[in-house]
Amino acid sequence: MSGRGWFEPSRPVRVEGGIRVRSRRGSIGERWWSRRFVDVLERVCDPGRLSRGRSYARSGQVLELEVGPGLVTARVQGSRRAPYRVEIGVEAYGEEEWRGLAGALAAQALYRAKLLAGEMPPEIEGVFEERGLPLFPGEGDLEMDCSCPDRGFPCKHLSAVLYVLAEAFDDDPFLVLAWRGMGRDTLLAALREEGGAAGGVSRPGPLDVADVPFAERMADFYQPGVSPARLRDRADGTDAPPDLLLRLLDPPPIKARHIPLLDLLRPAYRALAERETADGDD
Incomplete structure (x- = not known):
């Protein structure tokens, strides 16, 4: 059988309602964490298939995308009637490993505050590396499979999903962590708990105002019991x-x-x- 019989034609079936990446030209991924992921892909994957994958991602050929612990699943419409099934696996860290990671992140007030505010501090990558648990997959760390007949690595359907995934990371940095095994709500709850246990969440205590009988305060009753400077300091910290x-x-x-x-x-x-x-x- 000729090689042509094993591969689909280059023109895919057009679909409506697919997931289109926002980037219409150039690179995909705007935030530092999504760019780190794309840099890994473009370093280890075939450039030609990645280019065709970008075209698929921009034309909305990816029909759906689901991110779970250790596994991304998707469906991609190619040139055949039935969409292809795509799976991209990565090591998901276990409960004990995440307990250590959450403790290390909570110990740094700045990292904890940014994560609680929905941001991904660049230093978080170093926290993972110090514990021997990479945040982003390296060469050979991804297990990828597509139901299409193309045996290239990766095929254009996988490439399209990888780029759609990178832009999903742009919109929600917690997807990076969820892929590694820790969902947003669980991580934030752990950070609050760890931060509170470590005394990292500081709240101002009650104002120390002397309780003086009214009869003794007739002359200065309307004077503040606390200096304006102390009140201003408290307001600035909260x-x-x-x-x-x-x-x-x-x-x-x-x-x-x-x-x-x-x-x-x-x-x-x-x-x-x-x-x-x-x-x-x-």
């Missing part, structure tokens, strides 16, 4: 994060482009707060 309301309320069960609405609102709230601060400085 600024509420701009997305505090989003943390307190139950998230609505709504998604846009397969992304929870809460993950889209959180950076918007932070951007509004930064703009307000900038306007105040002017």
